[in-house]
Amino acid sequence: MAKALDSFLEENLKLLKDQGLYNEIDVIDGANGPVIEISGKRLINLSSNNYLGLATNPLLKEAAKRAVDQYGVGAGAVRTINGTLDLHQQLEEKIAEFKGTEAAISYQSGFNCNMAAISAVMGKDDCILSDQLNHASIIDGCRLSKAKIVAYTHSDMDDLRKKAKEAAESGHYRKIMVITDGVFSMDGDLAKLPDIVEIAKEFDLITYVDDAHGSGVTGNGRGTVKHFGLEKDIDFQMGTLSKAxxxxxxxxxxxxxxxxxxxxxxxxxxxxxxxxxxxVAATIAAIDMLMQSSERTEKLWENGNYFKEGLKRLGFNIGNSETPITPCIIGDEKLTQRFAKRLLEEGVYAKAIVYPTVPKGTGRIRNMPTASHTKEMLDEALAIYEKVGRELLGV
Known part of the structure; x- marks a missing residue:
C-alpha cells in the first residue's frame, strides 16, 4: 500500500472511532424479518426498511423462482441493447398505474435513479432548489448535474419562496427545479408538497419528489404525492423498490x-x-398486492403509532415524525452509539444514526416498526427501551 494512503486511512479511521462516528456493520444470520439473529443472538429488529414485510413474503418468493426458471438469473445486457425483457416492460406499466402517471422507467437502485434522472434533465445553465435534509443520493445527483445548487432551510416555505424568486428573477438559468424527499427518512416528517406545488406554479419550477420512504406507506400505499392528491402537479415521482x-x-x-x-x-x-x-417478477407481485389491498399499510401504521406512543409515554424525544419512522433522539454521538449497543445487548436491534447521516449533535436511534411486528414484540422492545433509558438517560 502507498504510504500516503496508509497514513490517510489510519489517521481518519481513528478519528471516526474517537468521535463516535465509526459505523460497524453487523451480519444477519438468515432473513431480515421482524426478529433476526446476529451471531446466534435473537433480536427484535427495529432497523429494517422492509416496512410491509414483503421481503420475505412467500408469494414474492414464488414469483421470483418462477421467473428464474423461465428467464434465468440475469438480464444479460443493458436495457438499450437487449436487456429489456417483457417483465421490465410489465413492471414499468405497473408502476405507472400504481403512481397514477402516463409512464415510468425502472432503475437498478434508488440511489442511481437519483444520479440518473436529475443529471439527465438539469445542467450547468440550470438551478436546483434542494431541501437541506434531502437524501445523499439527491445531493450527489444534483452535484453530478453541474447545475447551481441552492439549499433551502428544511421545509421552510418562506425560504423556498425567497430563493425561488431570486433564482427566477436573476435571469441566469434556463430551468429551475425544486427537489425534496416526500418522507424524510431520519425524522419521519412529510414534505409540504401543497405549498411546494404552489410556489412551483408561481415561478415555473420543475418539481421532483423522492418518495423512497413514502411508497407503500403514505397515501394508502400509493405514496406522498397521492396522499396530497398532487399526481397531476409533480413532474418527477421517484421512488425505490427496496423498502416497502x-x-x-x-x-x-x-x-x-x-x-x-x-x-x-x-x-x-x-x-x-x-x-x-x-x-422484477417479485416487484410486480408486490405492487399487485398493494394495489389490491391496503391491509399491510394499515397494519404498519397501527404498529408505528403504538410504538410511538409507547416511547413518548416513557419520556423519550421522538421529534416531529408524521409516519411510522420513529426517531429516538439522544443528541451526543458517543452516547447514541452506547445506547444502541445496550439495546443490542438486551435484545433490540436498532441502529445508532449519527453524522454525516444526520447533523452533528442530533444523534438518534432510528426505529422502524413494520407490519410484521406483533404487539408482543413491540411491548418487549419498549420494556428494553425503558430499562436502557433509565440506565443511560435517567428517563
Missing part, C-alpha cells in the same frame, strides 16, 4: 415524454445491466 416494496431497484414516474428522455439520456439506464428477472 421489499425487493430492489428504483423508478421515476411521470409524463411519457419525460420517461422517453430518461431512457435515451440517463446514464445508469444506458450503461448498467438490467435488474435480474427474478427481482
Amino acid at each position: 416494496i421489499g425487493v430492489v431497484g428504483g423508478y421515476v414516474a411521470g409524463k411519457k415524454a419525460l420517461i422517453e428522455w430518461l431512457k435515451v439520456r440517463s446514464r445508469p439506464f444506458l450503461f448498467s445491466t438490467a435488474v435480474p428477472p427474478g427481482d
Whole structure:
C-alpha cells in the first residue's frame, strides 16, 4: 500500500472511532424479518426498511423462482441493447398505474435513479432548489448535474419562496427545479408538497419528489404525492423498490415524454445491466398486492403509532415524525452509539444514526416498526427501551 494512503486511512479511521462516528456493520444470520439473529443472538429488529414485510413474503418468493426458471438469473445486457425483457416492460406499466402517471422507467437502485434522472434533465445553465435534509443520493445527483445548487432551510416555505424568486428573477438559468424527499427518512416528517406545488406554479419550477420512504406507506400505499392528491402537479415521482416494496431497484414516474428522455439520456439506464428477472417478477407481485389491498399499510401504521406512543409515554424525544419512522433522539454521538449497543445487548436491534447521516449533535436511534411486528414484540422492545433509558438517560 502507498504510504500516503496508509497514513490517510489510519489517521481518519481513528478519528471516526474517537468521535463516535465509526459505523460497524453487523451480519444477519438468515432473513431480515421482524426478529433476526446476529451471531446466534435473537433480536427484535427495529432497523429494517422492509416496512410491509414483503421481503420475505412467500408469494414474492414464488414469483421470483418462477421467473428464474423461465428467464434465468440475469438480464444479460443493458436495457438499450437487449436487456429489456417483457417483465421490465410489465413492471414499468405497473408502476405507472400504481403512481397514477402516463409512464415510468425502472432503475437498478434508488440511489442511481437519483444520479440518473436529475443529471439527465438539469445542467450547468440550470438551478436546483434542494431541501437541506434531502437524501445523499439527491445531493450527489444534483452535484453530478453541474447545475447551481441552492439549499433551502428544511421545509421552510418562506425560504423556498425567497430563493425561488431570486433564482427566477436573476435571469441566469434556463430551468429551475425544486427537489425534496416526500418522507424524510431520519425524522419521519412529510414534505409540504401543497405549498411546494404552489410556489412551483408561481415561478415555473420543475418539481421532483423522492418518495423512497413514502411508497407503500403514505397515501394508502400509493405514496406522498397521492396522499396530497398532487399526481397531476409533480413532474418527477421517484421512488425505490427496496423498502416497502421489499425487493430492489428504483423508478421515476411521470409524463411519457419525460420517461422517453430518461431512457435515451440517463446514464445508469444506458450503461448498467438490467435488474435480474427474478427481482422484477417479485416487484410486480408486490405492487399487485398493494394495489389490491391496503391491509399491510394499515397494519404498519397501527404498529408505528403504538410504538410511538409507547416511547413518548416513557419520556423519550421522538421529534416531529408524521409516519411510522420513529426517531429516538439522544443528541451526543458517543452516547447514541452506547445506547444502541445496550439495546443490542438486551435484545433490540436498532441502529445508532449519527453524522454525516444526520447533523452533528442530533444523534438518534432510528426505529422502524413494520407490519410484521406483533404487539408482543413491540411491548418487549419498549420494556428494553425503558430499562436502557433509565440506565443511560435517567428517563
